[in-house]
Amino acid sequence: MDKLIKTIKSQKNIKNYRIYKTKSKNIVLGVKGEIIGGPYNPIQTSFSINGELQIEWNDKKISLINLTSSSFENPRETIKRAYETKISDKYQRIFIEPYKEKLIKTNQYSRNISNLINNKQDTLIQEIENLFNYERSIGIIKHESTIEASETYVELSNSKGLYLEDNFSSYGFASSWDEKLFFGYEERKSFSVKTYLTKLKFLAKLYKSINQQIKVKRFMTHNIKVILSPEITLDILNQFIFENLNGSFVANGMSRFTKQDFNKKKKLFADWFTLKINPLKVFTPGAYNFTQEGVLCKQTTFIDKGKMITPILNLKHASILKFNPTPTITEPYILSFCNTKELFDLKKYIKSCKEAIFVPYFLGLHTQNQMTGDYSLVSPYTIYIKDGKLMGRFKTIVRGNIFEDLNKDIELVKSETFPLPGICYNPKVIIE
Amino acid sequence: MKINKKIINNLINIARKKNIYVVIRCQIKKVRYLDVKNCNIDRSTLNEICGTGIHAFTKSGHMGFASVDSISDKERLIKCLSSAISLAISTKKGKLETLKEIYKLKPTKGKTIQKVRIDPFKVPKKNIEKDLLNLNKKIKNKYRNASVTNTIQFHSDKWFIYRSDKTDIEFSVNNSTLSTILSINTEKLKNDLYEATSSLGYEVIKDKNIIKIFLKNLDKKFKYIKSNNKIKELKGGNYPILLDGEIGGVFIHEAFGHTAESDNFYSESPLLSNGELKKGNKIASNFINIFDYAEKNERAFQPYSLYGVKRKKAFIVKNGKINSLISDFITAKKTNSTLTGGERTGLYSNIPVPRMTNTKILLDKNHTLHPPFDTKISDVREIHKFLKAKNFFIKYPVIIFLVGSTGGSVDPYEGNFQFQSIASFKLTKDKVEILKPLVFSGITLKVIKSIKLALGEPIQWPGVCFKNNEWIIVNASAPMFLLEKNKFVTVV
Numbered sequence: 044m045d046k047l048i049k050t051i052k053s054q055k056n057i058k059n060y061r062i063y064k065t066k067s068k069n070i071v072l073g074v075k076g077e078i079i080g081g082p083y084n085p086i087q088t089s090f091s092i093n094g095e096l097q098i099e100w101n102d103k104k105i106s107l108i109n110l111t112s113s114s115f116e117n118p119r120e121t122i123k124r125a126y127e128t129k130i131s132d133k134y135q136r137i138f139i140e141p142y143k144e145k146l147i148k149t150n151q152y153s154r155n156i157s158n159l160i161n162n163k164q165d166t167l168i169q170e171i172e173n174l175f176n177y178e179r180s181i182g183i184i185k186h187e188s189t190i191e192a193s194e195t196y197v198e199l200s201n202s203k204g205l206y207l208e209d210n211f212s213s214y215g216f217a218s219s220w221d222e223k224l225f226f227g228y229e230e231r232k233s234f235s236v237k238t239y240l241t242k243l244k245f246l247a248k249l250y251k252s253i254n255q256q257i258k259v260k261r262f263m264t265h266n267i268k269v270i271l272s273p274e275i276t277l278d279i280l281n282q283f284i285f286e287n288l289n290g291s292f293v294a295n296g297m298s299r300f301t302k303q304d305f306n307k308k309k310k311l312f313a314d315w316f317t318l319k320i321n322p323l324k325v326f327t328p329g330a331y332n333f334t335q336e337g338v339l340c341k342q343t344t345f346i347d348k349g350k351m352i353t354p355i356l357n358l359k360h361a362s363i364l365k366f367n368p369t370p371t372i373t374e375p376y377i378l379s380f381c382n383t384k385e386l387f388d389l390k391k392y393i394k395s396c397k398e399a400i401f402v403p404y405f406l407g408l409h410t411q412n413q414m415t416g417d418y419s420l421v422s423p424y425t426i427y428i429k430d431g432k433l434m435g436r437f438k439t440i441v442r443g444n445i446f447e448d449l450n451k452d453i454e455l456v457k458s459e460t461f462p463l464p465g466i467c468y469n470p471k472v473i474i475e
Numbered sequence: 476m477k478i479n480k481k482i483i484n485n486l487i488n489i490a491r492k493k494n495i496y497v498v499i500r501c502q503i504k505k506v507r508y509l510d511v512k513n514c515n516i517d518r519s520t521l522n523e524i525c526g527t528g529i530h531a532f533t534k535s536g537h538m539g540f541a542s543v544d545s546i547s548d549k550e551r552l553i554k555c556l557s558s559a560i561s562l563a564i565s566t567k568k569g570k571l572e573t574l575k576e577i578y579k580l581k582p583t584k585g586k587t588i589q590k591v592r593i594d595p596f597k598v599p600k601k602n603i604e605k606d607l608l609n610l611n612k613k614i615k616n617k618y619r620n621a622s623v624t625n626t627i628q629f630h631s632d633k634w635f636i637y638r639s640d641k642t643d644i645e646f647s648v649n650n651s652t653l654s655t656i657l658s659i660n661t662e663k664l665k666n667d668l669y670e671a672t673s674s675l676g677y678e679v680i681k682d683k684n685i686i687k688i689f690l691k692n693l694d695k696k697f698k699y700i701k702s703n704n705k706i707k708e709l710k711g712g713n714y715p716i717l718l719d720g721e722i723g724g725v726f727i728h729e730a731f732g733h734t735a736e737s738d739n740f741y742s743e744s745p746l747l748s749n750g751e752l753k754k755g756n757k758i759a760s761n762f763i764n765i766f767d768y769a770e771k772n773e774r775a776f777q778p779y780s781l782y783g784v785k786r787k788k789a790f791i792v793k794n795g796k797i798n799s800l801i802s803d804f805i806t807a808k809k810t811n812s813t814l815t816g817g818e819r820t821g822l823y824s825n826i827p828v829p830r831m832t833n834t835k836i837l838l839d840k841n842h843t844l845h846p847p848f849d850t851k852i853s854d855v856r857e858i859h860k861f862l863k864a865k866n867f868f869i870k871y872p873v874i875i876f877l878v879g880s881t882g883g884s885v886d887p888y889e890g891n892f893q894f895q896s897i898a899s900f901k902l903t904k905d906k907v908e909i910l911k912p913l914v915f916s917g918i919t920l921k922v923i924k925s926i927k928l929a930l931g932e933p934i935q936w937p938g939v940c941f942k943n944n945e946w947i948i949v950n951a952s953a954p955m956f957l958l959e960k961n962k963f964v965t966v967v
Contacts, residue, residue: 075738075741075742076740076741076742077741078572078741079571079572080538080566080569080571080572081571081572081574081741082538082572082574082805082826083738083741083805083826083828083943084826085530085538085539085540085562085566085826086539086540086562086565086566086571087539087540087541087542087562087826088540088541088542088558088562089541089542089543089824090541090542090543090544090551090554090555091526091542091543091544091824092544093544106519107518107520108520108521108522109520109522111522111523111524111525111526111544112544112545112548113476113523113525113544113545114523116545116548124521124523127521127600128519128520128521128600129519130516130518130519130604131516132516132517164561164562164565165565165568165569168565168566168569168571185741185742185743185888187742221742221888222742222886222887222888223888291517295512295513295517295622295624296513296621296622296658296660297512297622297624297656297658297667298658298660299660299665301660406884406885406886406891406892406893406916407882407883407884407893407894407895407914408884409882409884410880410881410882410883410884410893410894410895411881411895412666412667412881412895412912413667414658414659414660414665414666414667415665415666417911417912419895419913419914419967420893420914421891421893421914421916423886423889423891438891440711440914440916440965440967442967473711473967475711475916475965475967
């Protein structure tokens with residue numbers, strides 16, 4: 044038995060406990076500029092043990108502390124540290140009973156990743172070289188890429204007898220082309236980067252266009268169709284929607300959404316907007332079986348046809364708001380935000396546009412006000428589209444209010460390089 | 476948790492026998508965190524993180540890096556060293572980049588402890604709870620319709636750096652941050668604001684002067700966001716802009732600090748030409764100086780780089796001319812810049828890169844006006860009155876005044892930047908109009924030419940900075956300053 048659990052069990056002043064423990068190992072290699080594995084991105088591995096300890100003391104007070112490997116090595120110190128931070132929190136005093144039915148495990152682990160981490164460093168070097176050579180062939184000068192393989196073992200136990208464990212693996216890469224275009228890809232098992240490169244053809248076309256600056260009249264306010272890249276669409280949802288769905292924010296009046304919005308299933312968005320996750324997808328990045336509190340995951344809808352269904356809730360905030368706890372949103376691979384609307388192919392969609400702009404990314408999205416939803420965002424590398432052709436780039440500022448935008452009809456475009464679509468709509472655009 | 480020098484020496488010896496040069500970096504970090512929401516303690520934690528990062532270099536300069544979350548477990552540390560060595564050897568086989576500059580560093584020994592007035596880790600927990608609850612109640616009573624969150628965080632960070640050349644460095648730094656989030660969600664108004672203050676120790680909540688300024692600024696911003704319902708939109712364009720010290724500090728950090736980091740050698744920066752520093756190029760008026768350095772009593776103090784190089788002041792812009800980068804031993808020579816020992820990271824498991832500490836802009840005294848009020852806490856109407864009395868509106872009939880900042884972003888490649896204000900005003904001779912909070916954007920090197928004068932003393936912006944997938948503690952210092960109308964600077 045774990046030294047920490049043994050020591051906790053020997054303490055007379057502890058009523059209940061929960062320990063969540065992860066053991067992770069990874070290997071990373073990067074490219075910066077024109078250098079593979081240079082001083083800022085050397086080939087590197089790390090091994091770490093992390094976790095969380097929750098204790099209910101006999102006086103009903105609660106402690107919740109983070110764990111590292113030294114916490115497991117020095118259990119008495121750890122318990123002392125937990126005791127020192129105990130607080131009164133009646134909503135945090137929840138410890139899940141063992142499940143009667145057996146947990147159906149979704150497969151999220153591939154042994155060949157372990158092999159890659161421990162013995163196949165040369166493969167990793169070869170793979171990043173493949174990506175680098177492809178990027179060089181399409182004219183990229185300032186590369187910035189990383190490739191990473193990782194494996195994690197997760198274990199959860201509590202004083203009620205609940206015991207859950209799982210294994211995850213992950214392999215993927217992320218890249219930036221001259222800090223103008225970004226993309227990434229991830230799987231639970233190893234794959235060949237070469238097979239993925241065919242998907243980058245259209246991105247390469249966009250890149251070519253980004254490098255041609257076009258002259259335009261400044262400060263014109265346009266009513267022009269705006270196509271947001273799928274990546275930036277997710278960032279926008281993250282900044283304005285996921286943050287406001289945070290159960291702690293809703294429970295404490297720090298969210299734009301109120302408890303009543305969910306109780307009354309208030310319709311705040313257009314019919315096409317349905318935000319849901321499926322964390323039980325087999326071999327899918329971001330998928331997982333149980334939360335670190337021991338809540339079993341299931342498919343969850345947060346917003347259904349524009350109606351507010353539930354915030355993202357841990358046990359504490361589920362108890363405060365009197366809803367069921369939910370899984371959290373981890374990665375785009377388990378997420379969808381529209382399930383009925385037609386998805387247009389990005390390439391074909393651009394060809395069909397008489398006049399439009401494509402926004403690959405915004406500067407400073409994180410600085411925008413989540414509560415008001417107002418945004419005024421600079422896109423230094425906006426691509427201008429005329430009669431279906433990519434004409435070149437200029438700088439724009441896109442303005443609007445996200446809560447109004449998502450309450451209107453929009454169109455959705457799917458690219459080969461991202462699991463979620465991008466949105467096309469008509470906000471105000473200022474050419475800077 | 477203590478460093479065991481015997482184990483460290485053993486690791487260095489094992490490496491030496493294999494002809495490997497090592498840099499061993501150990502960290503012991505303590506963080507105490509307390510969060511109070513609407514008069515209830517919501518979260519209290521005390522975390523201790525420790526770990527070791529090992530860089531291994533072959534004679535040819537091929538390198539590998541490995542980390543482990545222990546500073547004293549001999550077996551795991553030896554395993555970590557073996558991983559680093561085997562990775563360095565694999566990069567030699569793979570013919571990857573080498574770094575021979577490591578062999579040119581001079582051995583260094585040193586120990587620096589940043590002292591605190593009141594050590595927060597010695598203050599009883601119940602006192603911290605009481606003090607933060609009292610502050611939260613005070614704020615909640617004042618803004619009854621708002622949800623009020625107060626957070627206090629204390630950091631103590633100890634670093635130990637050892638190299639095969641007998642370098643032996645130890646330093647410890649501290650930081651305390653107190654913050655408030657006010658959120659209003661009513662039918663009529665939905666908005667929120669964030670205010671933070673900082674010091675090295677527990678005085679962040681005990682010093683009456685710190686709290687007084689903190690509450691005054693909170694109150695000022697609250698008044699502004701409350702009137703955001705009556706706001707007007709500004710047609711985007713080029714205007715003279717007055718930046719308060721907070722958004723000015725964020726601007727200096729983002730637009731100049733980031734472009735001055737020498738790892739831009741591998742990408743691009745407006746301060747470089749073909750990878751070399753454009754030293755001596757005039758980019759601003761003679762009275763402008765920008766530099767990065769945190770004194771021993773300041774937030775983000777870093778006496779040594781995490782490779783063990785003594786940190787020096789990086790004078791980025793001196794008398795209006797490009798002068799230096801925030802550089803590390805890897806790129807200082809390549810960029811033709813002075814070595815400033817700028818490598819930082821927040822965690823032992825990450826690779827240190829050139830990063831800011833406390834970035835400051837100073838205008839000489841002939842270009843600084845001193846209003847008869849404290850610009851740290853002054854209200855827009857006081858400022859308007861002062862500008863009017865000094866006949867500013869004859870030369871600048873319209874001035875856009877930007878207050879506070881929720882942050883910003885810069886693309887160091889071409890120098891495009893964006894900053895979001897918390898409140899914005901249109902100042903004319905007879906009127907102060909509140910505007911929808913504006914974004915201030917432009918191109919780094921073009922904007923600095925427009926800085927004409929400063930108002931009052933610099934204020935401190937206790938920030939955090941994201942780079943290389945991690946947040947670290949930084950600071951910026953700037954007075955209120957005026958930018959003349961410039962076609963490369965837009966407010967919208």
